[in-house]
Amino acid sequence: MDLSKRDRKLIWHPFTQEKLADLPVVIVKGKGCYLYDEKNNKYLDLISSWWVNLHGHAQPQIARSIYNQCCNLEHVLFAGYTHEPAVVLCEKLNSILPDELCKFFFSDNGSTAVEVALKMCYQYWKNKGLNKPLFLAFEGGYHGDTFGCMSVGLASDFHNIFTDLCFEVKFVPFPNTWIDDEDVEEKEQNALEVLQKCINENLEKIAGLIVEPLVQCSAGMKMCRPNFIRSVVQLLKKHDILTIFDEVATGFGRTGTYFALLQTEVVPDFLCLSKGITGGFLPLSLTITTLKIYNSFLGDTIRQAFLHGHSYTANPLGCAAAIASYDLLTTPETVDAIKKINQTHIEQIKILMKNCENVTRGRVTGTISAFDVNENVDMQNLKQNCLQEGILIRPLNRTVYLLPPYCITIVELIKSYQILISKLNE
Numbered sequence: 001m002d003l004s005k006r007d008r009k010l011i012w013h014p015f016t017q018e019k020l021a022d023l024p025v026v027i028v029k030g031k032g033c034y035l036y037d038e039k040n041n042k043y044l045d046l047i048s049s050w051w052v053n054l055h056g057h058a059q060p061q062i063a064r065s066i067y068n069q070c071c072n073l074e075h076v077l078f079a080g081y082t083h084e085p086a087v088v089l090c091e092k093l094n095s096i097l098p099d100e101l102c103k104f105f106f107s108d109n110g111s112t113a114v115e116v117a118l119k120m121c122y123q124y125w126k127n128k129g130l131n132k133p134l135f136l137a138f139e140g141g142y143h144g145d146t147f148g149c150m151s152v153g154l155a156s157d158f159h160n161i162f163t164d165l166c167f168e169v170k171f172v173p174f175p176n177t178w179i180d181d182e183d184v185e186e187k188e189q190n191a192l193e194v195l196q197k198c199i200n201e202n203l204e205k206i207a208g209l210i211v212e213p214l215v216q217c218s219a220g221m222k223m224c225r226p227n228f229i230r231s232v233v234q235l236l237k238k239h240d241i242l243t244i245f246d247e248v249a250t251g252f253g254r255t256g257t258y259f260a261l262l263q264t265e266v267v268p269d270f271l272c273l274s275k276g277i278t279g280g281f282l283p284l285s286l287t288i289t290t291l292k293i294y295n296s297f298l299g300d301t302i303r304q305a306f307l308h309g310h311s312y313t314a315n316p317l318g319c320a321a322a323i324a325s326y327d328l329l330t331t332p333e334t335v336d337a338i339k340k341i342n343q344t345h346i347e348q349i350k351i352l353m354k355n356c357e358n359v360t361r362g363r364v365t366g367t368i369s370a371f372d373v374n375e376n377v378d379m380q381n382l383k384q385n386c387l388q389e390g391i392l393i394r395p396l397n398r399t400v401y402l403l404p405p406y407c408i409t410i411v412e413l414i415k416s417y418q419i420l421i422s423k424l425n426e
């Protein structure tokens, strides 16, 4: 029996209606920007395998770093023990983050990084003797699939079934914008007014606000301007409300800078990182916070401490992968590649918008480009047709986006746009 049928017999896949889904594509190899199936067809991975891959598949330096670490120390518990890869990784990240973000808490996926931020945020107030049970979040925001994450992501349409089990969150509009959007000022103004009103009505109760800065990824690559995020954070700081930046997807160069917060020029109280952190090799995540938060957990009893942790917290192999990935990310070549991908996106999205009548709202932030496709196009067909031409996309509802690994060549990227244009016009 072939592998996809053996898979179907035993395996339940994520985000999949198993009754309707085609048999899964068996991937046997990855190299650079390409994935290879059993028949040696190759697919250009334009979505970086759910946004985790930065430097290409099976990248040799990262592979070697993991191998070397495996031969020395594969894992050790992280309460009461530490190891060099964890410390070195935090030192490196510390050197490119704002000085205030200087306390690093490890976990092993994006959802738990967010869960940790929410719990720390809530407990910060508890430790000060205050009860603040309310969080604020943005409409459309997606923050992961555990219960805390679902609660702050309830206005994303992903978790409706679990509404009754989630805690209380107030949602404010996200002023998403695109190239040549004429109403952006008005949308931002409105969002800030709704936020101000919500703060006025609930001030005593609000622990914090969570946001995906610059790009709401799962919502369909919805983009906002850095200024808006800055205004939000300034407003919150004025009212002593904590902010959580969920950069699980936007971190590590995706928005054009190492982190989106470097463009918003404001510092949140918590920063959540995962996905690209290991270059797409191993699960790892970080919740990074300030001395103000950290110090509130210090005390003479365990009661004030943060009693949370996972078996694989700060796994040395994950840290070794993350160090190698960081070293690649910060080379002049990668910094330059990110810039070139951005320029190509801006050029090509304009060409695509001009040549396809069935698309709207072209938009670009850093290495992410996206556009919306109207109802005349069957998205499943579009995806299949692209796959047949060797490019792997995975539209979010009616949004097509390109989020390639940084090792993609400009020629490959332009070719991808050409394929998209021709498939959209079929």
Ligand SMILES: *Cc1c(COP(=O)(O)O)cnc(C)c1O
Pocket (backbone or CB within 6 Å): 109, 110, 111, 112, 114, 142, 143, 144, 145, 212, 217, 218, 246, 247, 248, 249, 250, 274, 275
């Ligand atoms: C993917 C994602 C998460 C969840 O991360 P997982 O590793 O899938 O649990 C959280 N926040 C954002 C913004 C994400 O894109």
